Amino acid sequence: MNECFPWVDDDPACQGxxxxxxxxxxxVGRQVAGLWATMGSPGRRQCQAGRALHFREEERxxxxxxxxxxxxxxxxxxxxxxxxxxxGRGETGGAQRGTALNRPAWAGAAPPLGRREGRGRRGPExxxxxxxxxxxxxxxxxxxxxxxxxxxxxxxxxxxDYHPEENRKKMGKGIPxxxxxxxxxxxNLHDILLRDVASGQHVVLACSALKKxxxxxxxxxxxxxxxxxxxxxxxAKRAEMQLLVVHLSGSFEVISGRLLKRKGHFMxxxxxxxxxxxxxxxxxxxxxxxxxxxxxxxxxxxxxxETLKMK
Ligand SMILES: Nc1ncnc2c1ncn2[C@@H]1O[C@H](COP(=O)(O)OP(=O)(O)OP(=O)(O)O)[C@@H](O)[C@H]1O
Ligand SMILES: O=C(O)[C@H](O)[C@@H](O)[C@H](O)[C@H](O)CO
Numbered sequence: 001m002n003e004c005f006p007w008v009d010d011d012p013a014c015q016g017x018x019x020x021x022x023x024x025x026x027x028v029g030r031q032v033a034g035l036w037a038t039m040g041s042p043g044r045r046q047c048q049a050g051r052a053l054h055f056r057e058e059e060r061x062x063x064x065x066x067x068x069x070x071x072x073x074x075x076x077x078x079x080x081x082x083x084x085x086x087x088g089r090g091e092t093g094g095a096q097r098g099t100a101l102n103r104p105a106w107a108g109a110a111p112p113l114g115r116r117e118g119r120g121r122r123g124p125e126x127x128x129x130x131x132x133x134x135x136x137x138x139x140x141x142x143x144x145x146x147x148x149x150x151x152x153x154x155x156x157x158x159x160x161d162y163h164p165e166e167n168r169k170k171m172g173k174g175i176p177x178x179x180x181x182x183x184x185x186x187x188n189l190h191d192i193l194l195r196d197v198a199s200g201q202h203v204v205l206a207c208s209a210l211k212k213x214x215x216x217x218x219x220x221x222x223x224x225x226x227x228x229x230x231x232x233x234x235x236a237k238r239a240e241m242q243l244l245v246v247h248l249s250g251s252f253e254v255i256s257g258r259l260l261k262r263k264g265h266f267m268x269x270x271x272x273x274x275x276x277x278x279x280x281x282x283x284x285x286x287x288x289x290x291x292x293x294x295x296x297x298x299x300x301x302x303x304x305x306e307t308l309k310m311k
Pocket of ligand 2: 163171176182208
């Protein structure tokens with residue numbers, strides 16, 4: 001690989017990740033880095049940061065007022081938590097709670113639409129700052145992995161944002177999704193990633209791609225599905241994607257404990273068992289790394305950055 005790229009995190013307990021990056025002279029495509037994880041893993045926290053950013057993209061065009069407000073509140077919560085941490089008052093229970101640190105990183109990883117080529121950063125109000133603007137945000141956290149990840153300036157997607165309402169309702173009732181529910185959602189994500197990758201955009205996707213087949217769909221579209229997607233294949237599907245899966249692994253006990261403390265998420269903790277049962281951890285020949293959710297966010301990002309540098 002001669003370049004590094006985008007990063008994607010989804011969720012299923014989203015705790016996986018993948019990266020897509022360019023493939024070199026003979027293939028037009030870029031490799032895609034995606035990330036998937038299991039519910040409640042560290043990646044999720046990261047995802048939330050990206051989610052907040054993505055939400056701001058919606059604000060410019062797509063999302064409904066109610067949804068935007070919710071996201072903004074979530075973002076606001078992070079801001080308060082971040083300030084508290086920085087003033088040494090925050091009893092946030094570990095680095096994973098140190099959103100002051102990981103928010104700027106993901107902000108950098110998810111520039112708003114129309115600014116995605118930039119390498120600027122979010123200011124403390126979530127406003128985008130071009131490089132050299134000297135605004136706070138990520139600048140407050142120097143020298144760690146998150147800082148460096150933010151500097152990548154990759155576009156960020158949270159796969160949860162693309163679940164159809166039926167899927168959300170189903171999960172909200174405590175009913176696990178099945179292949180039929182997930183395949184159209186994954187195909188849609190594939191099309192989105194492909195468009196970006198084909199245009200040279202580096203992408204990070206936060207996505208709970210629990211099965212190998214799901215990860216194959218992300219890179220290959222319906223060709224990667226045992227059950228075919230209904231949507232017709234897009235002509236644009238010429239670029240080739242490579243996915244680096246960052247598997248954020250953790251025990252049921254650890255993740256369950258975190259989920260039980262989490263509030264305001266549509267995914268009920270009782271679905272965690274089905275997520276573990278469905279999970280097919282990445283294995284060769286998949287391009288992946290595995291990182292324990294027992295590590296703090298800073299360590300996790302540092303490991304990812306280290307891996308990217310070697311690609
Ligand atoms: N590295 C970490 N160390 C400790 N706690 C963490 C870490 N990462 C995340 N957490 C905590 O675990 C809980 C779940 O994390 P998060 O919401 O990010 O999960 P998620 O993957 O988004 O879950 P879902 O897929 O259901 O959306 C949160 O309260 C978060 O603060
Ligand atoms: O495939 C799935 O079962 C879903 O994508 C779930 O993983 C949830 O969306 C996620 O866990 C909530 O954050």
